[in-house]
Amino acid sequence: MSEQLDQALSRKYDAGFVSDIESETFLPGLDEDVIRRISAMKEEPEWMLEWRLRAYNNWLDMEEPEWAHVHYPKIDFKAISYYSAPKSMADKPQSLDEVDPELLRTYEKLGIPLYEQEMLAGVAVDAVFDSVSVVTTYRAKLEEAGVIFCPISEAVHKYPELVKKYLGSVVPRSDNYFAALNSAVFTDGSFVFIPKGVRCPMELSTYFRINEENTGQFERTLIIAEEGSHVSYLEGCTAPQRDENQLHAAVVELVVMDDAQIKYSTVQNWYPGDENGKGGIYNFVTKRAICHTNAKVSWTQVETGSAITWKYPSCILKGDNSVGEFYSVALTRGRQQADTGTKMIHLGKNTRSTIISKGISAGNSNNTYRGLVHMGAKAEGARNFTQCDSLLIGDRCGAHTFPYIESRNPSAIVEHEATTSKVSDDQMFLCQQRGLDPEKAVSMIVNGFCKEVFKELPMEFAVEAGKLLEISLEGSIG
Amino acid sequence: MLKINNLHASVEQKEILKGLNLDIKPGEVHAIMGPNGAGKSTLGYILSGREGYEVSEGQVEFHGEDLLDMAIEERAHKGLFLAFQYPVEIPGVSNMAFMKESVNAIREQRGETPLTATEFLKKAKEACKQVQLSLDFLKRGVNEGFSGGEKKRNEIMQMILLEPSLCILDESDSGLDIDALQVVANGVNSQRDGKRSFIIITHYQRLLDYIKPDYVHILANGKVVKSGDASLATDVEKEGYAFLGQDNAEEKNA
Ligand SMILES: Nc1ncnc2c1ncn2[C@@H]1O[C@H](COP(=O)(O)OP(=O)(O)O)[C@@H](O)[C@H]1O
Ligand SMILES: [Mg+2]
Numbered sequence: 001m002s003e004q005l006d007q008a009l010s011r012k013y014d015a016g017f018v019s020d021i022e023s024e025t026f027l028p029g030l031d032e033d034v035i036r037r038i039s040a041m042k043e044e045p046e047w048m049l050e051w052r053l054r055a056y057n058n059w060l061d062m063e064e065p066e067w068a069h070v071h072y073p074k075i076d077f078k079a080i081s082y083y084s085a086p087k088s089m090a091d092k093p094q095s096l097d098e099v100d101p102e103l104l105r106t107y108e109k110l111g112i113p114l115y116e117q118e119m120l121a122g123v124a125v126d127a128v129f130d131s132v133s134v135v136t137t138y139r140a141k142l143e144e145a146g147v148i149f150c151p152i153s154e155a156v157h158k159y160p161e162l163v164k165k166y167l168g169s170v171v172p173r174s175d176n177y178f179a180a181l182n183s184a185v186f187t188d189g190s191f192v193f194i195p196k197g198v199r200c201p202m203e204l205s206t207y208f209r210i211n212e213e214n215t216g217q218f219e220r221t222l223i224i225a226e227e228g229s230h231v232s233y234l235e236g237c238t239a240p241q242r243d244e245n246q247l248h249a250a251v252v253e254l255v256v257m258d259d260a261q262i263k264y265s266t267v268q269n270w271y272p273g274d275e276n277g278k279g280g281i282y283n284f285v286t287k288r289a290i291c292h293t294n295a296k297v298s299w300t301q302v303e304t305g306s307a308i309t310w311k312y313p314s315c316i317l318k319g320d321n322s323v324g325e326f327y328s329v330a331l332t333r334g335r336q337q338a339d340t341g342t343k344m345i346h347l348g349k350n351t352r353s354t355i356i357s358k359g360i361s362a363g364n365s366n367n368t369y370r371g372l373v374h375m376g377a378k379a380e381g382a383r384n385f386t387q388c389d390s391l392l393i394g395d396r397c398g399a400h401t402f403p404y405i406e407s408r409n410p411s412a413i414v415e416h417e418a419t420t421s422k423v424s425d426d427q428m429f430l431c432q433q434r435g436l437d438p439e440k441a442v443s444m445i446v447n448g449f450c451k452e453v454f455k456e457l458p459m460e461f462a463v464e465a466g467k468l469l470e471i472s473l474e475g476s477i478g
Numbered sequence: 479m480l481k482i483n484n485l486h487a488s489v490e491q492k493e494i495l496k497g498l499n500l501d502i503k504p505g506e507v508h509a510i511m512g513p514n515g516a517g518k519s520t521l522g523y524i525l526s527g528r529e530g531y532e533v534s535e536g537q538v539e540f541h542g543e544d545l546l547d548m549a550i551e552e553r554a555h556k557g558l559f560l561a562f563q564y565p566v567e568i569p570g571v572s573n574m575a576f577m578k579e580s581v582n583a584i585r586e587q588r589g590e591t592p593l594t595a596t597e598f599l600k601k602a603k604e605a606c607k608q609v610q611l612s613l614d615f616l617k618r619g620v621n622e623g624f625s626g627g628e629k630k631r632n633e634i635m636q637m638i639l640l641e642p643s644l645c646i647l648d649e650s651d652s653g654l655d656i657d658a659l660q661v662v663a664n665g666v667n668s669q670r671d672g673k674r675s676f677i678i679i680t681h682y683q684r685l686l687d688y689i690k691p692d693y694v695h696i697l698a699n700g701k702v703v704k705s706g707d708a709s710l711a712t713d714v715e716k717e718g719y720a721f722l723g724q725d726n727a728e729e730k731n732a
Contacts, residue, residue, distance in 0.1 A: 425529065426566040430620075432550035433526050433560050434580035434636065435587070444579065448570030448619065 020102065025084035025215060030077050032056065035184055038083050042153045042187075045160065051173070055183030058174040065177055068339040069368040069400055070308050072245070072282065080247055082185045084215045126151060126190045126206040128219060138202065145201050147231075148193040152220055155191035162193060166224055170253035170290045170316075178249040178284040178310075182218045186251070189219035194229035194260075203458055205234035216247040223253070225260035225295075232263040232458055243279045245307060246271075254289035254297060258319065261296045262289065265457050270305035275363070277335030280307025287311065293319030293348070300456045303330040303340060312370065314343035317351035317382075324353040327453040331446070332365030332397070341371035341402075346379040346412065355386040358450050361397035368400040375412035382412040390420040391449045393442070421449075479504050479675055480525075480545075480644055485536035487524050494520045496700030497536070502644070505672040509686055509711060510679045512697035513719045518679045519563055521697070522648045525677075526560040527553050540644070555587035557643030561633035561650050563679075568620040573632065574602060576620045577639055584640060605638040609665050626653040634665035645669070646677045651685035663688030683715035 026034065035056055039049040064075070125138075126149065142149050148159065155163050173183040190206040208219060225231055248270060254262050264287075273280025283306035289297040299313040315324030326342035344353035353373065361367040373384045390399035405414050423445050431441030447454070482500040486493065494517040502508055512518055524531045525538065527550040538545040541556060548556070568576065581601075582592040593601070602616055609631040621629050630650050637645055650662050666676065666689050678689060686694070686708060694710040695702045698719065704710065 424566065427568050429528050429550065430562065430566050430568070431576075431580075433554055434576070434640070435551050435554040435583040436579060437551050437583075440579065440583070444571055444576065445568055448568055451570035 023084050026081050028079050028081045030080070030082060030185070034082055038185060038187060041083060041085070042156070044153075044156055047160075047164065048156050051167070052184050055173040055180050056185075059177065059180035059184055062174070062177045062180055068310050068370070069366065069402075070310060070337040070339050072308055072337075075245075075247060075282065077181070080216045082216060082218070083187055126204075128188050128190075128206060128208045128217075141201070142204075146195040146198055147200050148191065149204050150191055152189045152191040152222060153187075155222075159191070159193070162224065163191070163222070166222055166253065166255055167220075168253075170255060170288050171251050171286050176286060179251050179286040182220060182249050182251045182286070185216075186218045186220035189221045189250070190223075191221075192223040192231065192233065194223075194225045194231045196226040197228045198226075199229065200231040203232050203234055205236065207236045216249065218248075219250045221250070221252040222255075223262060223264075224255045225257060225262050227257045228259040229257075230261045233265070234458060235264070235266045236269070245273075245280055245282055247282050247284070248306075249284045250286070252285070252287040252313075254287075256289055256291045256295040256297055256322075258293045258295060260292075261298075263298045263458075264289075264300070264313070266299075266301040266303075268301065268303045268305050268309070271307075272305045272334060272336050273307040275334045277307065280336070281305065282308045283311065284308075285311040287313035288316065289314070289324070290316045290318055291322035291324060291351075294321045295319055296323040296325075298325040298327070298456065299342065300327040300453065301329070301340075302450075302453070302457070303328070303338060306338070307336060309336075309338040309340050311340045312342055314345065315353065316345045316347065317353065317379075318347045319351075320348040321350045321352075322348055323351070325456075326353075326355045326357070326371075327456045328357045329360070329450045329453045330358070330367055330369075331360040331362075332367045333362040333393075334365060335363070336365040337368075338366070339368040339370055341369045343372040343374070344384055345372075345374045345376070346382040346384070347376045349378065349380045349382070351379055351382045353384045355384070355388070356452050357386075357388045358453055359388075359390045359399055360393065360446055360449065361390065361399050362393035364396050366398045366400070368402065370402045370404075372404040372406070373414050375407040375409050375414065377408040379409045380411050382409065384412075384414045386414075386416045388416070388418040389449070390418075391446065392420065392422045393446075479541055481537075481539040483537045483539075485524070485538065486534045487520065487536075488532045488534060489520065489530060493534075494700055495524070498697070498701055500695065500702065502675050502677070504643075504675055505670075506693065507670070507676040507678060507689065507691045509689075509691035509694045510677060510697050511681065511683075511694060511711060511714055514681070516697045517700050518697055519648055522560050522563075522646045522677075522679060525553075525646060526550065526558060551583070554640075554642075555584055559637050559640055559642035559645045561630075561637055561645065561647040563648040563652070565621045565624075565629040565633055567622050567624075569622050571620050572617055573620050574599075574616040577602060577616075577636060580636070581639055601639060605635045608638060608668060609635045610661050611635060627655070627658040630654060631658065631661060631665070634662055638665060638669060643673070644675050644677070646679070648679045649681060650678075651680055651682065659685060660688060683711040686711045 032053060035052050039052060139149065171179050174180055192204060194200050208217065223233060254264065256262050270281035270283055291297055297315050301313065303309055313326060317324050324344050328340065330338045330340050332338045341357060342355055355371055357369045359367040359369055369388050371386060375382050386403060388401050392399055399420060401418055403416055407414060423442065427445055428441050431444060432438060480502040482498055485495050485498040487495040510518055524533065533546055545553060578598045581598065585592055603613060606613055606615060611631055621632060624632060633650060651659055654662060663685060678691060691708055694706055694708060696704040
């Protein structure tokens with residue numbers, strides 16, 4: 001049966017096409033000069049360049065981390081190109097009409113028709129292609145509400161004070177190896193600022209696409225929610241099917257002021273490599289939020305892509321009564337390896353966190369949950385609840401759970417529950433006896449397993465996530 | 479509609495069915511009785527195509543086609559339905575979503591348009607009522623935390639929704655109190671329309687007081703050892719399976 005299941009799961013990677021777009025791409029290599037050139041391409045002010053160079057020097061002194069439960073050949077950082085941009089973007093198009101149609105077609109093929117998105121869906125999109133932001137929709141409407149949503153490269157010019165104040169304030173330049181590298185060479189990403197008391201009038205989303213060969217993508221996202229503001233932000237990612245591994249090392253920083261709320265959702269579908277483990281994206285991501293008094297952050301992620309995933313969206317619950325949530329679905333198959341989880345750092349009083357992690361392993365893949373719950377000395381009455389479920393499909397895959405708990409406060413309560421289950425022959429047989437083909441049967445069972453997480457996703461994304469797992473109408477009619 | 483000819487089948491290299499014959503015409507209700515371990519569930523599984531059951535000899539024709547050649551879901555599409563002896567749970571998948579997928583998968587194969595959410599809901603509500611399950615059961619995970627009796631009624635509910643041409647009920651009566659038994663029986667009887675056929679697998683004669691079979695077959699030692707009308711079931715109830723002889727008495731205790 002497990003073969004049948006494998007087949008059902010080894011679907012084609014639909015986003016694997018390459019767009020024929022003329023690009024300006026740096027030769028592979030990394031040194032100070034490359035960083036100066038990136039900075040020059042973006043016409044950055046001196047302070048930004050200096051910040052990058054300091055990060056680069058931090059990075060040179062650091063070692064690549066090896067503690068994660070993933071195995072891959074050493075990355076040759078000199079063999080990667082650190083900048084690639086469609087040539088047509090050199091003229092900085094001002095609206096959708098001026099954007100290269102081939103670029104727009106790329107997003108259309110990926111199911112993100114930017115025009116329609118602008119007209120119908122009511123979702124503002126920032127589309128990042130390789131190293132540059134192609135277009136950000138709905139900007140005027142957002143500006144009316146006082147919301148800033150623009151490429152971070154633009155924010156460096158337009159809002160230097162905000163960028164200077166907050167960039168690196170949550171994830172410092174020297175935080176970890178990949179964050180330092182990102183700080184040195186980041187090329188684009190989104191910048192969001194929600195002013196005091198404002199509820200962002202629509203969902204914001206960024207769509208990341210790697211196209212160019214041998215190119216790394218190093219995006220940087222910074223979201224600032226001022227006192228009492230609310231925003232829901234979505235992030236999606238795909239890449240062409242290539243034989244070589246490609247590096248994606250992103251940093252996301254969320255600043256959540258008193259009484260503010262950020263909901264951050266990700267559907268990650270980078271190319272996972274073929275069934276033999278050839279090719280695929282190496283995804284090394286640092287995501288972290290700092291929560292002030294009564295603030296709330298909710299991370300929801302659906303991770304189905306990448307050859308390697310190394311990612312721990314975290315919350316520093318600094319303010320009293322602040323809340324952190326982490327809802328995760330990580331699906332691995334073929335030879336994929338995922339080491340993902342979260343860190344909940346409880347510093348303030350009565351801080352609360354919830355972690356729901358659903359790992360699904362199929363084929364020869366390895367799926368690891370790694371989570372830290374830290375209860376600081378001053379975290380009176382803090383609480384955490386963690387639930388960690390693994391679902392195995394077939395018997396050649398692995399599921400691993402590494403929960404770390406540190407408690408410095410006797411009044412803090414930490415609860416942890418974990419289960420491991422299998423897609424059983426009986427379940428498959430029931431589904432097929434009721435007329436479902438094996439593919440549908442698996443996706444149905446997997447979908448049921450993920451339900452608690454999917455219900456946290458915004459509607460549009462729940463649909464996308466569902467499709468991603470070849471899932472039916474479950475949820476929308478349930 | 480269903481013709482089983484000299485069927486031999488084994489599980490784990492152990493021969494369970496040893497030359498079974500059965501002929502079922504449209505609209506007929508056949509009861510299959512027999513001691514524990516006789517191979518009744520095995521027969522249901524083989525007809526529905528469950529993996530792990532090896533057919534070594536014999537043929538099965540369903541609506542004039544070779545049944546044994548079809549995939550599990552194909553058999554379902556052609557109208558074969560199995561109500562399970564032990565229904566399995568699918569956590570997190572709502573009964574409603576599951577049944578809607580299932581109904582529409584089968585409709586699609588028949589060249590019918592899929593039911594919309596509203597159309598389906600209407601049917602599902604009626605089916606629920608018929609088996610006396612509250613509407614909550616549509617929202618709950620498939621069989622998730624259902625009692626034994628609720629699981630059995632849920633199977634009948636699915637049968638009603640799927641409108642199969644051949645229904646195989648594997649001990650749908652076991653573990654039911656008298657009220658639940660009547661609910662199940664009424665569910666089945668409501669589906670008897672002169673065309674739909676039934677194989678009712680049961681251990682006891684009790685269910686057959688409510689669902690009147692056209693034929694009763696005693697399955698023992700991998701074969702139909704005796705066939706008759708409804709009165710055969712009453713005989714069995716009185717005398718047990720002892721009349722089957724020496725080697726079958728052994729099976730009974732196994
Ligand atoms: N998966 C299996 N592996 C080994 N033996 C089996 C398996 N399934 C059924 N059997 C055996 O086949 C025989 C018939 O079982 P079954 O069809 O369930 O009987 P019944 O439903 O009539 O009680 C029994 O002896 C049972 O132990
Ligand atoms: Mg049985």
